[in-house]
Amino acid sequence: MGYLQFCLGSTLSTQRLCMSNYRLDDLDRRILTELAKNARLSNTELAELVPLSHSAISRRVSRLESEGAILGYGAHIDPAALGITIQAFVGVRRDPSASPEELSRGLRAIPQVARCWIVSGEHDYFLEVRAKDMEHFSDVILKQVQKVPGVLATVSTFVLADLQTEQAPTRALATGKLDK
Structure with a gap:
């Protein structure tokens, strides 16, 4: 079985190994941008930054987590x-x-x-x-x-030296320079 056949296989888990295709609106992107800057924000704090209610933020964050757009939260440890x-x-x-x-x-x-x-x-x-x-x-x-x-x-x-440890897309998203 070739790579393309593998990626286009019938199981959803196989397809997710190969690519992710998210349908995000501007508010979802704003939420992801704010969480990329500070993953410790509460839903209340997010609601102050994104023009949505606390409950709407909570529903969207839960959906982004369940769909895999938010992969997790954690400390960056040396x-x-x-x-x-x-x-x-x-x-x-x-x-x-x-x-x-x-x-x-x-x-x-x-x-x-x-x-x-x-x-x-x-x-x-x-x-x-x-x-x-x-x-x-x-x-x-x-x-x-x-x-x-x-x-x-x-x-x-x-690796002889780690010159940049932050993930480029997250960094670009957090600085607003992803599309530039």
């Missing part, structure tokens, strides 16, 4: 504070006979895989892997990633 000193990007080539859905599920089940993308180009998947040290990273790759059925080959690229 991984080094938790003893995680290695960050690497790992390109994964898939065995053409392997099921993309099963391979995706297997890669995403590895706790050290912080992010997982299906990509075009030289690799089929790109992983962001976090580890305590090189020995731990080596164990993750050799004993977990390369053991996932369908993984043909991996190539690792290590």
